[in-house]
Amino acid sequence: LSVSTVPTAPIAGQKPGTSGLRKKTKEFMSANYLANYVQSVFNTLIEMKTPVQGGTLVVSGDGRFWNPEAIQIIIKMAFAAGVGRVWCGTGGxxxxPAMSAVIRARGKGFESFGGFICSxxxxxxxINDDYGIKYNCENGGPSPEKMTDLMVEWTAKIAEYKICDKIPDLDLSKPITYDLGDGKSVEVFDCVEDHLAVLKTCFDFDSIRGLISHPDFSMTYDCMSGVQGPYAIKIVEGELGAAAGSCKNAVPLPDFGGPESAWHGxxxxNLTYAVELVRDMGLNKEGLPIASDKPIPKFGAAADGDAxxxxxLSSQFFVSPSDSLAMIVANSDLIPQFKDGLKGCARSMPTSGALDIVAKKKGIECFEVPTGWKFFGNLMDSGTHYFPDKKTYTPFICGEESFGTGADHVREKDGMWAVLAWLQILAKKTEKSGKLVTCEDVANEHWKEYGRNYYARYDYEGVDKAKSEEMMKMMSDKAGSLAGQEFGGMKMKTNDIFEYVDPVDGSVSKNQGIRYIFExxxxxxxxxxxxxVAGATVRLYLEKYEAADGSLNQHQFEVVKPLAAIALELSQLQTYTGRETPTVIT
Ligand code: VG1
Ligand code: CO
Structure with missing residues (x-):
């Protein structure tokens, strides 16, 4: 295959954030933008001695606008970088999570060394919204910081990129293998099969099928026009026998339904954006019950763009993500994946301490990591993948307050896994009790045993970047100085800047958020x-614990309001940002 070398020059700002490089779509589409970044990733891989030459690379995405074009460019650049075989899911x-499963499990003997997720x-x-690229490594997880740091270095010194521009654009709509000569090939395969195969090893599908056919059970799964549609149809309606039409908005669209959809694309x-689902489950966006003229399903779920x-949710009941994580761990003995016992669990720092309480009671190792899934990978891989001499913490469950939950069957948070984990728990409890058990029943039982961590997150979106940085600096400067002082009748125990030392490889991540912890x-x-991708978003996380013998059925957003008042005083947020109220509360 003939390789063209194209001269280029560095483009400022190509720095991945919490999860990959995200920019306005038009910026990504501008000359050399994508090519510069993709070449920087390949240069990093080659520098790190990843077996790119003759190796297998996965390239696919969440179906968003410009994916068809970007995927063709990445394929042509991959072969120019020496890749032997490219794998794509049908339709690109x-x-x-399916990408993670494919990297880890597909093609015994010629496994892939990594993959690009176009999302x-x-x-x-x-075209007027956002585009992004994530690179996942050989373990199926997001690139760790030491690797994204190298990528950023390459973006700053790049002078040329390589591309096999004679390869024609390939039709990726159905399973097929293209032999391009010179030992190079592209294989398109069903996008669901590998993920489904992995999920089948985690759960008892027969038992979930039993729950779904229970006369009192009904469910709805809102795919929000993201990539989950084909997976939900095949797994939930196909394998598990849910009624046709249980999966809503199940055709992936390039603009996720755009401004015309109830969730404006x-x-x-979450309670704010999943408008249709929240309404169908008989709730308003505060998570409070509202009247419904249609029968309300017993179980409801939704997924984001990349699933x-x-x-x-259950009928007129919202399970907060931090609670969901703690409840899955508390009931993990009902999930076949953990039949030999759960060894480890973890949460991101802002996620509520509900998990810690369960882990302590059950004697499970529990970790607190910075925000972003990449930090869970080392813990999951300890003792298995990269560190054969280290202690292993697997099997392992982890999650974030931002509606992300998962386990070590893959190295990404997994929307489908979370839905199946809940269905599995409900199925086993229903089998045992004889009558249908709902998420609300599980939650009430849980709080009575462990107490309740009332929780809310306020997001202030699109605020001035410099001003919000000034605000963070003001709070950082006061770190360590407020212990013992009273705020709203509560005594401050510590105020610090969260810093993480990875217990597996010792790498340090500084400046991961400001914490005020009360007695x-x-x-x-x-x-x-x-x-x-534009301006800054300030996230404010609020948490208040109520013991098991306390008042367990209050409204979460009300309970944390006094804390919000203290937070505004500590941060002077209104003065710095000019904002009176948050954009989103979840
Ligand atoms: C947010 C969430 C974080 C999550 C990340 C990626 O990051 O807070 O918990 O891992 O999104 O989620 P940030 O830096 O904006 O707070 V996803 O579904 O957009 O890959
Ligand atoms: Co996502």
Whole structure:
């Protein structure tokens, strides 16, 4: 295959954030933008001695606008970099967890060394919205920081990129293998099969089928026009026998439904954006019950654009993501994947401490990592993949407050896994009790045993970047100085800047958020988002613990309001940002 070398020059700002490089679509489409970044990734891989030469690379995405074009460019650049075989899901589609499953499990004997996920995940898609690229490694997980640091170095010194521009654009719509000569090939395969095969090893599908056919059970799964559609149809309606039509908005669209859809193309499963689902489950966007003129399903779920996020609901009941994580861990003995016992669990720092309480009671090792899935990978791989001499923490469950939950069957958060984990727990409990058990029943039972971590997150989107950085600096400068002082009748225990030392490889991540922790366990946390493409988003996380003998059925957003008032005083947020109210509360 003939390789063209194209001269280029560095483009400023090509720095991945919490999860890959995300920019406005038009910026990504501008001359050399994508090529510069992709070449920088290949240069990094070659520098790190990844077996790129003759190796297998996966390339696919969440179906968003410009994916068809970007995927063809990446394929041509991959062969120019020496790749022997490219794998694509049908239609150029692979959800983020499916990509992880493909990298880890597909093609014994010629496994892939990694993959490009063409996605900006929960960010809106379209020519006027967002585009993104994530690179996942040989273990199926996001590139660790030491690797993205090298990529950034390459973007700053890049002088040329290589491309096999004589290869024609390939039709990726159905399974087929293209032999391009010189030992190079492209294989297109069904985008669901590998992920489904892995999920079948985690769960008892027969038992879930039993729940779904229970006369009192009904469900709805809102795919929000993201990539989950084909997976949900095949797994939930196909394998598990849910009624046709249980999966909603199940055709992936390039703009996730765009401004015309109820969620304005913002495929992000939370109480604010998943408008249709939340309404169908008989709730308003505060998570409070509202009257419904249609029968309300007993179980509801939604996924984001690349299907790594999940929201879980039962009739007129919202399961907060931090609770969902703790409840899955508390009931993990009902999930076949953990039949020999769970060894480890972890949460991101802002995620509530509900998990810690369960882990302590059950004697399971529990870790607190910075925000972003890449930090869970080392813990999951310890003792298995890269560190054969180290202690192993697997099997392992982890999650984030941002509607991300998963386990070590892959190295990404997994929206479908979370839905199946809940269905599995409900199925086993229903088998045992004889009558249908719902998420609400599980939650009430859980709080009575462990107490309840009332929780909310306020997002202030699109604020001035310099101003929000000034605000963070002001709070950072006060770190360590407020212990013992009273705020709203509560005594401050510590105020610090979260820093993480990876227990497996010792790498240090500084400046991962500002924490105010009170003596009664209440927490206030501030972070700046690392997934936005314009301005800044301030995230404020609020948490208050109520013991098992306390008042367990209050409204979460009300309970944390006094904490919000203290947070605004500590941060002077209104003065710095000019914002009176958050854009989104979840
Ligand atoms: C957000 C969430 C974080 C999540 C990340 C990627 O990051 O807070 O928990 O891992 O999105 O999710 P940030 O930096 O904006 O707070 V996804 O579904 O967009 O890959
Ligand atoms: Co996502």
């Amino acid at each position: 589609l692979l959800s983020t 900006a995940s929960h960010n809106p898609g379209g 913002h495929a992000d499963p 790594d996020r999940n929201m879980i 009664d366990g209440s927490r206030i946390i501030f972070r700046l988002s690392g997934t936005g």
